[in-house]
Amino acid sequence: MSLEKKDVHSIAFLSRLSLDSEEEAHYARELTVIVDWFEKLNGADTAGIEPMISPVEHAMVLREDKVVTGDLGSVLTACAPDAKYGYYAVPKVME
Amino acid sequence: MPSHQDIAYLSATELSCGLNDKQFSSVEITQALLTRAEEARYSKLNAYTALCPDIALERARASDNRRAKGETLGALDGIPVGVKDLFCTEGARSQSCSNILKGFIPPYESTVTQLWRDAGAVMLGKLNMDEFAMGSANIHSADGAALNPEGLALTPPLDVVPGGSSGGSAAAVAAGLCPIATGSDTGGSIRQPAAFCGITGAKPTYGRCSRYGMIAFASSLDQAGVFALDVDDAALSLQAMCGHDSKDATSSPRADESFMHYRDMTLKGMRVGVPKEYRRDDMPAEISALWDKGIDFLKDAGAEIVEISLPNTEYGLPAYYIIAPAEAAANLARYDGVRYGVRSDESFSSLDDMYAKTRNIGFGKEVKRRIMIGNYVLSSGYYDDYYVKAQRVRRLIANDFTNVFQDVDVLLAPATPGEAFSFNEQRDPMMMYLNDIFTVPASLAGLPALSVPAGRGASGMPLGLQIIAPQFEEAHMFATAKAIESRAEFRLSRY
Numbered sequence: 001m002s003l004e005k006k007d008v009h010s011i012a013f014l015s016r017l018s019l020d021s022e023e024e025a026h027y028a029r030e031l032t033v034i035v036d037w038f039e040k041l042n043g044a045d046t047a048g049i050e051p052m053i054s055p056v057e058h059a060m061v062l063r064e065d066k067v068v069t070g071d072l073g074s075v076l077t078a079c080a081p082d083a084k085y086g087y088y089a090v091p092k093v094m095e
Numbered sequence: 096m097p098s099h100q101d102i103a104y105l106s107a108t109e110l111s112c113g114l115n116d117k118q119f120s121s122v123e124i125t126q127a128l129l130t131r132a133e134e135a136r137y138s139k140l141n142a143y144t145a146l147c148p149d150i151a152l153e154r155a156r157a158s159d160n161r162r163a164k165g166e167t168l169g170a171l172d173g174i175p176v177g178v179k180d181l182f183c184t185e186g187a188r189s190q191s192c193s194n195i196l197k198g199f200i201p202p203y204e205s206t207v208t209q210l211w212r213d214a215g216a217v218m219l220g221k222l223n224m225d226e227f228a229m230g231s232a233n234i235h236s237a238d239g240a241a242l243n244p245e246g247l248a249l250t251p252p253l254d255v256v257p258g259g260s261s262g263g264s265a266a267a268v269a270a271g272l273c274p275i276a277t278g279s280d281t282g283g284s285i286r287q288p289a290a291f292c293g294i295t296g297a298k299p300t301y302g303r304c305s306r307y308g309m310i311a312f313a314s315s316l317d318q319a320g321v322f323a324l325d326v327d328d329a330a331l332s333l334q335a336m337c338g339h340d341s342k343d344a345t346s347s348p349r350a351d352e353s354f355m356h357y358r359d360m361t362l363k364g365m366r367v368g369v370p371k372e373y374r375r376d377d378m379p380a381e382i383s384a385l386w387d388k389g390i391d392f393l394k395d396a397g398a399e400i401v402e403i404s405l406p407n408t409e410y411g412l413p414a415y416y417i418i419a420p421a422e423a424a425a426n427l428a429r430y431d432g433v434r435y436g437v438r439s440d441e442s443f444s445s446l447d448d449m450y451a452k453t454r455n456i457g458f459g460k461e462v463k464r465r466i467m468i469g470n471y472v473l474s475s476g477y478y479d480d481y482y483v484k485a486q487r488v489r490r491l492i493a494n495d496f497t498n499v500f501q502d503v504d505v506l507l508a509p510a511t512p513g514e515a516f517s518f519n520e521q522r523d524p525m526m527m528y529l530n531d532i533f534t535v536p537a538s539l540a541g542l543p544a545l546s547v548p549a550g551r552g553a554s555g556m557p558l559g560l561q562i563i564a565p566q567f568e569e570a571h572m573f574a575t576a577k578a579i580e581s582r583a584e585f586r587l588s589r590y
Contacts, residue, residue: 008467011467011470011471011474012467014470014474015424015454015463015466015467015470016428016431016447016450016451016454017451017454017455017458017463017466017467018448018451018452018455019455027463027464027467030464030523030524031464031467031468031471033523033524033525034416034468034524034525035468035471037413037416037525038413038416038417038472038481038485040409040410040413041410041413041414041417041481041484041485041488043409043410044407044410044484044487044488044491046484046487046488046491049487049490049491050487050490051483051486051487051489051490052486052487052489052490052493052539053315053486054301054314054315054345054541055300055301055302055315055493055540055541055542055566056301056302056315056345056347056541058347058348060344061341061344063341072202075202076202076434078202079199079200079201079202079434079435080433080434080435081432081433081435081436081437081438082438088433088434090433090446090449091443091445091446091448091449093445093446
């Protein structure tokens, strides 16, 4: 299955990556080879086989709904590229 | 005061004896190994991305004080160690060797490194790796490639890859820069570099080691593990990082079980399976010969060798390269320039634009490739045919192992399809993925597996053998590895 530049453009948008035209062509070629290789799985007989999400079979673990870590706001916002007034600062979202 | 040449290549166990016998102090061996890491001969390996002398010497001093008061914590107390860059280490850079996390200094510690810290281990620094653990050669690092010390020890010296993604960890231990190091293994990222560099590398059962504080690649596959100079060190250092953690929802209730009784096990009567599907037509003669040698070693130890079949082996690698990128696409969606790491300094037309421009400059090519593969296989119209199909194949592969483990105790197989390759050899992405062919199935099934050095290839580079055990049977795995290690008598070049 051959991926075109426009397919890469769509996937790049889903991935929140913006590629230039040359990059789209380059990845179209690379991803085509890889995706073609995935067709190999068609040879596996998976009728009636449940998907395996994880090697762990135990059920979701719950804990008491209790605050244990305390107020970490300033510690966490200190890691951010931009923070103000105890919030993460980002470009304007709404007009 | 020992020089670094005196103590490099002493195992953690030997260093512990030396500390107890007062041959040297933790501060002295820590300083010696920091000095070694900074010498041009070793710094050119680019094994460390950052040395942490202040943290190291403070912890070494604390260890010496404990020892002086007779309050030694155990075998790891005072032992210098290296930590792969994807483990969050409080106060020390943790970037998963990606530009997108440049400058990130975590305000918290991963559970695995905290356990080693609680045992008294002395962190020397953070180790190089492929960006976000995606790679098999440590050539995709934002901090530059790492080199294999065994290649530099050849005559003439060769620039050879250390393997990946934990290339820096493997190179550091193989160059005597630290006796043990943490690594992580998602599809072979401990076992393959261990084999390439001539050291022991072990990955536990999925769920033994907490993933809390590990910068995630693929959540159903990632596991912390260790590199060491010998099997005994690998076992004790791995045991020290295992344990149930309520902060990791995938942490197993069996994570606290000890496997140190491997020391009392005999191989007499142990049934060792040899998977026939791994004996590929394109297998180099030297890999086949090494495998046969390993079979002979285990027969000599009293084991019974049984040919077994893992019929769905050929589907493992494509299934992995659907599942792992899909999970990575989800895990790496958080890198958006908002909460940590870098933000592009261009101007933005929107929030989405900020995300895209940040991710463009922050991620390398291999990471972008895998994120896109992941989003493709998860996208509408393709989800069932690729992602769900791969998950069903995953269960077939896991069932294959469950079936054979009714009959045998462990499996013996090659770790890699060949020796470590030259740094300059051009390899396209698909060729690189084929490096993982023997390691990926055990990862998909969540099984414990290790690589133990067993010989050398035609160009003189190390080769390793892989042992795979049932879930929670690390004891069988280490006992088998000991039997190979003692008979193979592999020696590092000691660069």
